[in-house]
Each structure stands twice: as C-alpha cells, then as structure tokens.
Amino acid sequence: MYERILIPTDGSETAETAVEHALDLAEQYGAEVHALYVVDTNAMSLSLGGEQLDRIEQGQYGEMDEVRERAERATGYVTDRAAERGIDTVEHVSAGRPHSMIANYVDDNGIDLVVMGSHGRSGVRRALLGSVTERTLRSTRAPVLVIDED
Ligand code: ATP
Ligand code: MN
Numbered sequence: 366m367y368e369r370i371l372i373p374t375d376g377s378e379t380a381e382t383a384v385e386h387a388l389d390l391a392e393q394y395g396a397e398v399h400a401l402y403v404v405d406t407n408a409m410s411l412s413l414g415g416e417q418l419d420r421i422e423q424g425q426y427g428e429m430d431e432v433r434e435r436a437e438r439a440t441g442y443v444t445d446r447a448a449e450r451g452i453d454t455v456e457h458v459s460a461g462r463p464h465s466m467i468a469n470y471v472d473d474n475g476i477d478l479v480v481m482g483s484h485g486r487s488g489v490r491r492a493l494l495g496s497v498t499e500r501t502l503r504s505t506r507a508p509v510l511v512i513d514e515d
Contacts, residue, residue, distance in 0.1 A: 367394045371476040373401045373467045373501070376439030379482030383512040384443050387480035390510075391452055396478075398452055400443035401470050402436045404460040418460040464500035471507045479509040 372387045374380040391398045404421050406413065413421075417429065426433035440456040447454045459466045471479065484495045493499070494511065502509055 367391075367396045367478045369397045369399060369474060369476050370394075370478045370480060371399045371401060371467070371471060371474070371507075372443055373403070373463070373470075373479065373481050373497070374439045374443060375402065375405075375463075375485040375497075376435060376442065377482060377484070377486045379484045379512070379514040380439070381442060382514065383480050383482045383510075384446055386510065386512050388447055388450055388452060390478070390480070391447075392450055398443065398447055398454045399457065399470070399474060399476065400440040400454055401457050401459065401467065402439040403463040403466045404432055404436065404458065405463055406461050407463075413460075421458060421460045424458070463497045464504055467497075467501050468504040471505050476507055479505065479507055481509065481511060483511050483513045 367390060370387050370391050372384055387398065390396065406418060420427065421432065436458040440458065444454045444456055470476065479501065481498055481501065483498055485497060498511055
C-alpha cells in the first residue's frame with residue numbers, strides 16, 4: 366500500500382514524535398523513508414535573497430551556518446532513528462513556502478503517505494492545527510497522517 370513515506374520536519378518535538386509513527390509504518394510496509402526540511406521563506410524572506418535560496422536547494426550554505434545546522438539537525442534526526450531500525454532514508458532540504466514545497470515533493474517523488482506533526486516550532490498551543498499542516502492537507506492529494514503532540 367505504502368512504498369514511499371515522507372516526513373516533513375521542522376525539527377520540533379512534535380515532528381519528532383511523528384518520526385516514530387512513520388518509521389513503524391515504513392517497517393511494516395517495507396517503504397522508503399524521505400525526510401524533508403523546508404527553509405521557510407515566509408519567516409526568512411527579509412534576511413535571505415533569491416540567490417541564497419537557490420544555493421540552499423543545492424546544499425551550498427556558504428556563510429549560512431545556522432540555516433544548515435537547523436536543516437541538518439531536523440533531517441539527521443530522522444536518518445539516525447531510521448538507522449537504528451536498519452531503514453535507509455533520503456534527506457532533502459528545500460527553500461520556499463513549507464506547504465508548497467511539501468506538496469511539490471509529494472508530486473515529484475511519488476510519495477504515497479505523508480506523516481507529520483499537528484504543531485511545530487512556533488510553540489503556540491492551539492486547538493487548531495498548525496498552519497503548515499492545515500495547508501498541506503489542502504494542497505496534497507496523498508493521504509496525510511497527523512500526529513498530535515503528547
Ligand atoms: P505555525 O507555524 O502555523 O505558527 P506550528 O509551528 O505550531 O504553527 P506547523 O508549522 O504547522 O505548526 O507544524 C506542523 C508540522 O508541520 C510539524 O510538526 C512538521 O511535521 C511540519 N512542518 C512545519 N514546518 C516545517 C518546515 N519548515 N519544513 C518541513 N516540515 C515542517
Ligand atoms: Mn511552524
């Protein structure tokens with residue numbers, strides 16, 4: 366049923382909770398695991414220019430150490446936890462509007478399940494879903510499994 370599972374992660378605790386669910390499913394289904402971190406240009410457009418965003422997509426961070434660290438910590442967490450179970454992962458970092466980049470990644474890579482957190486780094490506790498999750502639900506046709514924070 367599921368061959369390629371995408372975990373979009375912002376490195377938050379809730380996203381990390383979602384990782385365990387995704388890995389368990391990957392194990393059950395023998396699915397490939399993809400981890401995607403999006404450098405949020407809504408949040409960073411004031412400090413990053415278009416050329417820098419292109420470079421991020423190519424893995425060339427130059428002076429952008431903080432961006433690289435945050436991205437690699439988020440996707441690396443997935444890879445580390447997956448390795449403990451003997452599962453390989455594909456790590457990817459892109460730059461743009463998170464929900465758009467998630468939807469694009471789903472289309473471009475034949476993703477058939479998305480597993481993500483209900484909330485993220487903003488730390489705002491609400492009854493509603495976080496905006497990235499809500500918009501992802503609206504912009505992708507793949508099934509999305511939303512894991513609530515503990
Ligand atoms: P908001 O951002 O609307 O203030 P929030 O930070 O609490 O709210 P979201 O940003 O929607 O909530 O995060 C929900 C989930 O979406 C996260 O657990 C993670 O799985 C995913 N996500 C959020 N931001 C990103 C990102 N930049 N890259 C990849 N995945 C993300
Ligand atoms: Mn957020």
